Structure formats: C-alpha cells, structure tokens
Amino acid sequence: MxxxxxxxxxxxxxxxxxxxxxxxxxxxxxxxxxxxxxxxxxxxxxxxxxxxxxxxxxxxxxxxxxxxxxxxxxxFGVRGVFNDTDLETNRHWLLLLTVAYILVVEWGGFTITTFVFLTAAMLVLNKGNRPAFIALLAAAFALGGYALFIFAFEVRFPVGPFERLMRWLLA
Amino acid sequence: MSLSLDLFGSLFLHELSFWWVIVPSILLGFVVGAIPGFSAANTIIILLPLTLAMDVEVGLAFMVALYCSSRMGAGIPAILVNIPGTAGAAATPLDGYPMTKAGRGQQALAISFVASTIGGLLTTVLSIFIMPWLAEVSYHMHSVEMIVVMLFGVSLIASIAARDTLKGLIAGFLGLMIGLIGTDHVYATPRGTFGLLELYDGVPLIPALVGLFAVSEAFMIIEQRSILTEKGLNILRGAGWSATLEGVAIALRRWWHITWTGLIGLVIGVIPGAGAAIASFVAYQQSRSFSKTPELYGTGHPEGLIAPESANNGVTAGTLIPMFILGIPGGATAAVMLVVLQYQGVNIGPTLFEQRPEIGYGVFIVMAVTYLLMMVTILPLARYMPRVTMARTVYLAPLIISFTLVGSFVPRDYVFDMFLGLLFGVIGYIGRRTGYHVAAMLIGVILGPMLEQYFLRAMKMADGNLMVLFSSNIGNALWVALIVSVALPFVLEYKRNRRSAAGTA
Structure with missing residues (x-):
C-alpha cells in the first residue's frame, strides 16, 4: 500500500x-x-x-x-468506539472488574466487595501506583458507605459476611 | 378558605420555631436526593417509626424539609459529575455539566440553588393563596389532556435532535421503545421482555438513569486526568467567593425566567402522576423554545439550568395541593405523607384549613421556611462542593460505578437491576462515543410508558376512536399550545436568518 x-x-x-x-x-x-x-x-x-x-x-x-x-x-471501522485508548486507559479491565463486582456483591456483601472492587479498579487505572493510599481510600469509602447506608439508614444494600458479623456484634 | 396576613405572620413565626428539625432534615435531604436510587419517599418510609413517634407538626416539618431539599440535592451530582440523583433532575446536566467542565461549577451550583429556592418559595407562597383554583386543575386533567402534557416533554427530543436530527430521533425513539418493555396496561400482555420476569413491570428507571448518565460517564472520563478541562481546572483553582456570588447574580438577573418555569412546575405538580421529571423536561423545552439564544442551550447556558431546577422545585408545592384539598396525593412522597397524617388522625379536606390551619396552611408555610433556611444552609456549600471535580478520574470513576450501581439495586433488591444499569452504561457509552444523545434516550425511557398508559386509557374509553384526542376544550387548547411551542423556534430562526441576510445585503 x-x-x-x-x-x-x-x-x-x-x-x-x-x-x-x-x-x-x-x-x-x-x-x-x-x-x-x-x-x-x-x-x-x-x-x-x-x-x-x-x-x-x-x-x-x-x-x-x-x-x-x-x-x-x-x-465500516469501529475506531470511534473501540480504539487504542481502551488499552492505554485499561477501560476493558474496568469493565471486567465491574462485571465481577456485580456477580460477587450478592454474596460478598456491599462492604467487602466494594472495598475489593475500589482497590482493584483504582490500582488498575492508576497503573499500580500508590497502593497504600488507594487501599486506605477504598477502605474509607466502603466503611463510610456501610456506616451511612446500612447502619444509619438501614438501606437494603447487598448483605454479606461483614454485614452479618456487624449485625451480630451490634445486636 | 382564606388566609389573613395576621394568621400568615403568626404561622410563619410558629413554623420558624421548628428550625431545629428543619435544618438537619435539609442536610439529610441533600444526601438522599444526591444518591441515585434513594428518594424522599423511601427515606420517610425508612424513618417511619421515628416520624410517627413525633408530634404531628414536627413530623410534618421533617417530611416537608426532607422533600424540598431532596429535590435540590438531586441537582448537585447532576451538575458536578453528570449524574442526576433522581429522574426529576435528568434535564439539569444538559447545561449544568458543561458549566462544570468549563470550571464554572461554583456558578452552576449557585444558579441551581437560587433557581430552586426562589422557584420553590414563589410557588409555595402562591399556592397558599390560589390553592382552591389550582386544585381544580387536577379535576380537569384526564387522559387526553395528559397525553398532550406528555408530548410537551417528548418534544424535547426534537429540540435535542436539532443538532443532529437523525441521531437525536433514533436515540429518542429507541428510548421510547425501551420504555414500552413490560406488560401492557390493559390486558397485562408481556412485550419485549426476553422472557425475563424482572422486566414484566417495565424497565426500572433508576438503572436506566444510572447507566445512561453515571456509568457511561465513568467509562468516558478515565481518558482525562480530571473531568475538568485544563482551562477549567485553572479557573476553578483560582475561583473564590466571587464566583459563587457571580452565580447568584446570574440567577437573580433572570428572576422572570425562574418565575415562569417555576409556575410550569407548579401546574404540572398539581396533576396526579405527572411529577418532576415531566415538569423539568417541559420547562427546559419551553425555555429553549422561547429563548432568543436557543443555540446556546446544551453548551452551559444559565437559562438551561434555571428552567429544570426551578420547575422541579415548583412541583413540590404542586403535589401537595390535590392531597390537602381533595385527598389525592400528587406524587409518591405526598402519598407517604398522607399515610402519616391519617395515622396521626388528621382529616384531609377543605375543612382542615378552617379547623386546623397550623396543619393545612402550616405545611405550605413550613415549606416556605425550609426554602429560606435552605438558602442560608446551602449557598456556602456552593463555594467548596465543586472541589470534588478536581479529584483524579482514576479515583472518581470506580467510586461512581460502585455507588451508583448499588443505588440501582436498592429500589427492588434485584442484582439483575445492577446488570441492567451496566447494560445501559454500555449503551450510553457507545451513544456518547458516536454522537447519540443519552438525554434523548432517557426522555423516551421515562415518558414512553406514561404516554402509552394515558393513550391506551383514552382509546379504551373511546372504543378506539382516535378523534377522542381532540374531544375536550382544555385538550384542544393544549394541542394548540404544543404546536405553537414546537413551531415557534423554527419561525424565530427563520426570522433571524432573514434579518441577518438582510443585514449582510
């Protein structure tokens, strides 16, 4: 050519x-x-x-x-939708992690699954940089979400081992 | 049923004494409104044991303050991160988010707060004095009239499509088609459900809202360092109180715009079953139709932000009017409030205003007090909240995805709804990438089922005779108004083009 x-x-x-x-x-x-x-x-x-x-x-x-x-x-190319930026930004991994999050959250519960998802997704998007900060941030949001929605407002979020343990401890 | 100024004054001071319950309820309402999947109605239900234990007036102050502030709260994430907290705020990001991306998030929030507060306050005060006449509106709005009101909202698809007609219409009609999934309203025949029982009640709104706006946005923004443009980031870094005050001034200069779009919300709010989503779409469409600069809508135009925010707060007072006069709640939150009032032994009806004015009028006055206190409470937040948008997208995107998808789980307890949210996210992502407007699609998903319901009801009553659509005087007047409002932008543009052509010549 x-x-x-x-x-x-x-x-x-x-x-x-x-x-x-x-x-x-x-x-x-x-x-x-x-x-x-x-x-x-x-x-x-x-x-x-x-x-x-x-x-x-x-x-x-x-x-x-x-x-x-x-x-x-x-x-008929699809470069407008799928292109190299998907690989550069790890968008495909984010999509896979999101699917995994939805599959696991039903039995893993909100707090643990959200913590794992946030940590994994942020690490993937940030190319593995600042793991300690990311783990802290993920823990803060997962626990904050638990405290606000499940503990304070008793919203029906997916319940797992952590939520059951906390219910037992706080009963 | 009339209210003297003396009584108004004493009731106002009386309701003001409940500030200690109103202020925390306002803050709670902001949180509840801002998170997709939550609503004032759900929160009141969750906190029902607490509400029922309260004195009836304190309980009312709590419910009303929560109701009003959740409306305003829904606009905050819509403006800052393109995620409407409720369907009523679905038109807010059209102009709010472009302002944020340009580093004018403070101004956008201030405009939204001022429009919401003034729109809500004006319509509340007006409601107190013209309540009996407004209640009549709900008597005269039948299926035929409702079809035309819905079409006012649907015609916004055409406005959005004006920039790329074919793609806009395809997105809107695909949304309408998705909205028709589920059983039909007369014979309960399942249609387009792929055999999934979860879809028999239709496509749930929250996953559609979350997916089309939030999830797709999260997948888009990871390409940039922050959701702001480089210029926007610099502007926001340098912004101070002056930016907030500039937003307040922009909104106050458009007081008339706030007033008439708020009135649209009030009238639509009075109609049982209509609600904030329709009101905000209709107000946005009307605002654009009568604007001298319709081409600026969708690019971060203050009037495009004022219209939906003022209208959806106008709805708040409107939904309570048929409830207090006729015992017909105008929306879900009003219905929950009705249950609480009945439990407390309050007899709803016109006599309530004579026998217990502290409740009848009190509910509207507490609403006015809430809006006044809301301004004091919320305006300082406009100064600092836009800082959220400076966060790096690598942290923001996963947070948006996880919290909004879990939000779509909440209304029905189905993990299926989280998958649905992701599916809508993928559709929204492809749509954004290829120039199909997700807002047009969402309008279809929201209004499609309602439009069909009223259409089928009208046809059933008229034995399938289409002429029923032109059988009422009010309906015919609305048809004329609809045709005028759809045709007017084209006429005005034609005139402008002729004038500029004449000027060039």
Missing part, C-alpha cells in the same frame, strides 16, 4: 461504531414485534407506532452510512 493510499484510508470516517445503535434499534424492534403477534390491539398499537418510526429512521441512517462507504468517504 502506498503512503498516499494509507493516509487516504486513515482520513476515512469510521461509521461502523455509529451503526451500532441503529442496528440494535432495528433488531430490538424486530424482536419486540415478534412478541406482540397475536396480542390484543392495546398491546400492539403503541409499539407498532414507535417501532415503525424507529425502524424507518434506523434504515435511513444505515442506507446513508452505506452510501458513504460506497462512495469511499467512510469505512
């Missing part, structure tokens, strides 16, 4: 990322319509109205984007 061809490719607008929302909208509308076939009229009317509009708008956008690619003004 010549240098000019490479720079031309780089200048192309990546529309792949912009197509995610309309495609999701179109697929969801299609799925939604399958769930209302045979339903009473009242269950269909709003969805048919809103869904048709969404489908038409999404199709217009998809045709517009495809035409741009056809003309060579754009490509």
């Amino acid at each position: 010549t240098e000019s061809a490479a720079s031309q490719l780089q200048e192309k607008c990546p529309v792949g990322g912009e197509l995610i929302i309309p495609v999701v909208g179109l697929l969801f509308t299609g799925y939604y319509f399958t769930t209302i076939i045979g339903s009473p009229w009242t269950a269909q009317v709003s969805a048919l109205f809103v869904g048709s509009f969404l489908a038409v708008l999404s199709l217009i956008f998809i045709v517009k984007a495809t035409t741009m690619v056809w003309r060579g003004e754009a490509d």
